[in-house]
Amino acid sequence: MPHLEPDMPRLNISNGTSVTASGCWQVHALALPDVMPALMQQIGSLPEPAEASWDLTGIEALDHIGAQWFWNIWKKKRPRQLALALMQEGHFRRIEQAGELVLPAERRRALSLAQVWHWAARLVHHLFGLTMLIGQLMLDIAQFARQPQRGPWKEISANVFHAGYRALGITALVGFLIGIVLSYLSSQQLHTFGGDIFIVNILGMSIIRELGPLLAAILVAGRSGSSITAQIGVMRVTEELDAMLVMGLPHGFRLIMPKVIALALAMPLLVIWTDAMALLGGMAAAHIELGLSPVYFLQKLPSAVPLANFWIGLGKGLVFGTVIALIACHFGLRIRPNTESLGHGTTISVVTSITLVILADAVFAIVFSGVGFR
């Protein structure tokens, strides 16, 4: 038997059937290292509770967790003979009176047909909610158009500032770098085939038509989409959303529409900005790698990229901005008042809006497959 300090919980078994306990049977003594393993070793040699006599009067201090330990060892009933001090009696009477407490079985989390059905129902629920949101947005915009002087101008302007102006730095940086990367990659390949001057066509088309809008949209989805969702979610947690309704400030008109309009305005502008920065990066890399002068690059650009591509890019910006704002608001309004839901809602909002942006991009590619090429 290992050496134990005087106030450690100890069990002493004599003539096979009588057990005396001594020491301190409180949770902090039980939680000391080695105490539990030592007690667990002794369990095997303990007599059956039905024919044993236990003496706990030598215990210095007992608390509910210590008492619960004895109770579990006794298989949840009193042993044949039991000597208790007055204070200890209270603990055991309490446990006894509580009766058997059983934790309800946890629900299985296996993949079943019901689970699939549940997911499908959730998807339908989200589609339904999104449709309602779009419908409400149309009504709000109609109201705004009827009475523009009563519209939420301040909110729109604040949102343009936050989603647009504040995003200029990051979109410029990412756009410039992607422009450099793309230019280096293509120029190496083109150089092998002696088609150096086509770098303008490749960069111009890909950036203005595809990459500029997509890059800006993904950055804005990460930046503004998450912040919109979290903001609306926290407003739910702090009951601000309810306070708005009570004061007669509809969510759609004062909260959602300003964000959608602001992003629909700011995104095309960000697209132009990202295009310009990415082309600048591409131009610089082409100058270094292929010796192509920036002046030639800029002169060649209008003839290499028909203007239609620029308009398609702007249209994409408008659609992507609207999608991001709508998705962010949709998931923000569905956040329930707890921390986990807030984190989960924000994640799913960003993931969904990026996915939908790419989906919309694919739709653009198919619909405008015959436009803007020569």
Added chain:
Amino acid sequence: MNTVIHPPVIEIEKLWTRFGDHVVHQDLDLSVNQGEILALIGGSGSGKTTLLRQVIGLETPASGSVRVFGQDVGHANSEQMQALRHRWGMLFQHGALFSALTVFDNVALPMRELRSLPEDLIRDAVLQKLHMVGLSPANAQKMPADLSGGMVKRVSLARAIALEPELLFLDEPTAGLDPHLSDSFVELIQSLHQAMRLTVVMVTHDLDTIFALATQIAVLADRRVVVKDTPDKVVTFAHPFIEQYFLGDRGRRALAGMRATGGGSSST
């Protein structure tokens, strides 16, 4: 054991608290003895909750010392602080349950953090603690967001007493509960006080709770503790705040109730 005179559980000496230029506590002294149920009362902004937070080390006073179980909270190292934290429990005003965990996991968390108790003992002990605060095992799998205000308080109390503390802090224990729930909560704390030989420090505005539960009242006014005594002595103490507090209509009603039931007896 009974012959030993216990030192005070909490000793606050010459405590100052400042928020910028605003002085909240000035040379505040307070001591709490073992086994007392102390109600800390005072007007709004008199720094009751701040004082409580300073005692449990969430905030540091501008100057002065706070000793709990003889240990200076301001100068304890992390080990001493951890030892202290095992000896006290706190019921926050809004429960402060971890919303990502179920009721069961919330109560089990302090026990699991000891990292040595077997899981089946934890399970039974948690269910026992929930039973003590009047919750059935059926509630154990619920999330905090699905609970009513009264249940949140109960779960939070179960979590506060999970490690059998000697000292329990209650911040507005009955705020937001209906009268019936308040009464049963008061009874619950009383029975826990007896069963676990707790020392309780509570901040509350509820006069009924004070008179039903408190064995001592400390009145925070004029930036210090003006009086700390048994309820029947405190109510007769001559101070404008106390007169206003206890001798209004509500105060008189609660006082009459206390005298009728003989509650709020003086501490031993």
